[in-house]
Amino acid sequence: MSSQPPAGRTRLAPTITSWGSLWRRKLPLGALVTYAVSVVLGVALWWLVSLRYSDYFLPSPLTTFEAGRELASDGTLGASIVASAQRILIGWALGVLVGVPVGLLMGQVLLIRRALDPYIQFFRFIPPIAFVTLAIIWFGVGEASKVVLIFYTTVFIIVISTTAGVLAVEESRLRAAASLGAGPTRTLLSVILPSTMPYVVTGSRLAMGNSFLTVVSAEIVAAEQGLGALIWTSRNYGRTDWVFVGIVVLGLMGFVFDRAIRFSVVRLFGRYAVKV
Amino acid sequence: MTAGSASSGGAVSLRRVRVTFDGTDAVADASVDIAPGEFVCLLGPSGCGKSTLLNVVAGFVAVTDGEALVDGQPVRGPDVSRGMVFQSSDALFPWLRVSENIAFGPRMRRVPKGRRDEIVARYVDLVGLAHAADRFPPQLSGGMKQRVQIARVLANEPSVVLMDEPFGALDAQTREVMQREVERIWQETHPTILFVTHDIDEAVLLADRVLTMTAGPSGRIKSEYRIELPRPRDETSEEAIELHRALRNDIAVEVSKTLRTQERMAG
Ligand SMILES: Nc1ncnc2c1ncn2[C@@H]1O[C@H](COP(=O)(O)OP(=O)(O)OP(=O)(O)O)[C@@H](O)[C@H]1O
Ligand SMILES: [Mg+2]
Numbered sequence: 305m306s307s308q309p310p311a312g313r314t315r316l317a318p319t320i321t322s323w324g325s326l327w328r329r330k331l332p333l334g335a336l337v338t339y340a341v342s343v344v345l346g347v348a349l350w351w352l353v354s355l356r357y358s359d360y361f362l363p364s365p366l367t368t369f370e371a372g373r374e375l376a377s378d379g380t381l382g383a384s385i386v387a388s389a390q391r392i393l394i395g396w397a398l399g400v401l402v403g404v405p406v407g408l409l410m411g412q413v414l415l416i417r418r419a420l421d422p423y424i425q426f427f428r429f430i431p432p433i434a435f436v437t438l439a440i441i442w443f444g445v446g447e448a449s450k451v452v453l454i455f456y457t458t459v460f461i462i463v464i465s466t467t468a469g470v471l472a473v474e475e476s477r478l479r480a481a482a483s484l485g486a487g488p489t490r491t492l493l494s495v496i497l498p499s500t501m502p503y504v505v506t507g508s509r510l511a512m513g514n515s516f517l518t519v520v521s522a523e524i525v526a527a528e529q530g531l532g533a534l535i536w537t538s539r540n541y542g543r544t545d546w547v548f549v550g551i552v553v554l555g556l557m558g559f560v561f562d563r564a565i566r567f568s569v570v571r572l573f574g575r576y577a578v579k580v
Numbered sequence: 581m582t583a584g585s586a587s588s589g590g591a592v593s594l595r596r597v598r599v600t601f602d603g604t605d606a607v608a609d610a611s612v613d614i615a616p617g618e619f620v621c622l623l624g625p626s627g628c629g630k631s632t633l634l635n636v637v638a639g640f641v642a643v644t645d646g647e648a649l650v651d652g653q654p655v656r657g658p659d660v661s662r663g664m665v666f667q668s669s670d671a672l673f674p675w676l677r678v679s680e681n682i683a684f685g686p687r688m689r690r691v692p693k694g695r696r697d698e699i700v701a702r703y704v705d706l707v708g709l710a711h712a713a714d715r716f717p718p719q720l721s722g723g724m725k726q727r728v729q730i731a732r733v734l735a736n737e738p739s740v741v742l743m744d745e746p747f748g749a750l751d752a753q754t755r756e757v758m759q760r761e762v763e764r765i766w767q768e769t770h771p772t773i774l775f776v777t778h779d780i781d782e783a784v785l786l787a788d789r790v791l792t793m794t795a796g797p798s799g800r801i802k803s804e805y806r807i808e809l810p811r812p813r814d815e816t817s818e819e820a821i822e823l824h825r826a827l828r829n830d831i832a833v834e835v836s837k838t839l840r841t842q843e844r845m846a847g
Contacts, residue, residue, distance in 0.1 A: 476668055476670055477670060477673070479638070479640050479671070480672075480732075481688075482639075482640075483639070483658040483663055483664055484663070484733075485660040485736065486688045494684075498673070498675045575716060577718065
């Protein structure tokens with residue numbers, strides 16, 4: 305570990321890797337084999353069980369795969385994925401962008417914390433599903449209502465975790481900043497925000513999970529396209545195999561999104577001691 | 581690097597300082613005058629108010645009564661002229677490289693980049709961390725982290741350096757090395773140092789003057805010992821051992837008072 309002359313900020317990742325989580329990031333072969341075997345066994349079990357039932361009751365992996373091909377070939381599957389992914393990403397990103405500053409202010413300014421706390425405590429117990437109908441009345445059946453619902457589910461999680469992160473910043477670190485000459489604003493931006501990053505990242509990943517729940521319920525109630533809509537419509541046609549396609553794709557999409565967050569977090573925020 | 585080039589010590593005066601937390605006195609009535617460039621160690625049983633006094637001088641805690649003056653000016657909040665080295669390295673910014681941690685103070689004071697680099701180069705050198713300037717704090721040993729804290733404070737060229745058990749979490753060997761380093765750095769830059777410790781040997785080794793405190797709560801300054809032994813000192817010399825014994829007896833009385841208070845409160 306000898307990083308010689310000042311490497312720019314962009315060259316950060318390799319250094320981080322060397323002390324942080326090399327073993328965690330470079331998946332050892334053993335782990336890959338375990339993953340593969342586990343997935344193969346799971347699919348085999350699914351297949352075995354499906355042998356005992358009709359395709360309507362429990363489609364086999366092969367039937368599901370064929371149904372997936374069918375949906376992909378006429379463009380339904382691709383369009384559904386794009387529609388859902390777009391809603392999730394826009395709503396989630398807006399939630400993070402708004403939630404972090406609000407959380408920082410709530411953590412830092414007692415007056416704001418006290419003023420907003422009743423609302424946070426009230427709304428965080430109301431699941432987005434409860435608002436689906438209202439969202440449609442207020443924002444129409446188009447994209448806006450779904451994006452708003454995902455924003456809603458994300459923003460509370462982010463605000464709560466960011467506030468918790470601010471409150472957890474070591475007193476000595478804040479004192480050090482103050483006696484090194486940092487005023488309130490620069491302390492907030494240069495010390496508190498970076499200290500809070502692990503909380504923000506954890507909150508963002510949780511919120512991503514909740515965004516999936518929300519998008520499916522919103523699309524079931526009102527949407528032409530999207531994975532939730534696909535699952536719901538398939539039910540009306542009695543196509544259990546299409547339902548399975550929707551479920552499997554949702555799961556895979558969640559996995560890919562979470563991996564993408566983890567990957568970019570390690571890349572961009574590794575220095576903030578964010579462990580994912 | 582010329583000794584005492586930039587920073588020279590500030591005069592610290594505490595005048596009948598009282599600090600109250602939730603209705604009880606943490607410090608009852610502390611008065612002391614510390615000369616510019618003096619190295620003062622504060623020794624006393626746990627809970628007697630050492631950290632509180634340091635926090636008063638740093639401006640982190642306001643006095644309830646009395647006055648804290650630095651160079652004749654009352655302390656009103658933290659200031660770059662009074663730096664603090666904390667016991668815990670949580671006070672470092674783990675997302676910044678060693679060099680960036682050290683540059684933090686100058687950056688906040690809007691020192692231009694070129695000058696900042698010079699400052700960093702000087703202070704990583706002073707604390708012997710030039711080889712680790714690009715590392716992040718979690719990559720460092722405990723002793724190295726405390727060196728970063730010291731360099732980060734000195735980079736602002738404070739006239740008063742406050743150290744709250746800075747080596748309390750280090751092993752005995754590392755602590756010894758760090759004590760020598762602090763002495764050398766103090767001799768080179770000559771700020772006033774107010775140093776809290778539990779370790780009598782550490783006080784005897786470093787201090788121009790040792791202040792002991794009475795048991796808390798309601799601690800006050802009990803006695804002072806001026807140490808004029810030549811530096812670097814040898815803690816196995818006869819005079820040092822004699823001093824150690826005197827300090828130990830002095831403090832033992834207060835420690836047993838503390839224990840009795842705690843027993844009374846517990847039982
Ligand atoms: N923020 C605070 N709120 C309430 N009481 C406090 C606070 N800080 C310190 N005290 C109390 O003030 C007294 C002095 O505490 P202080 O931390 O100054 O002691 P200390 O001499 O530094 O002890 P130690 O050697 O254990 O660090 C203690 O009784 C402590 O419980
Ligand atoms: Mg203390």
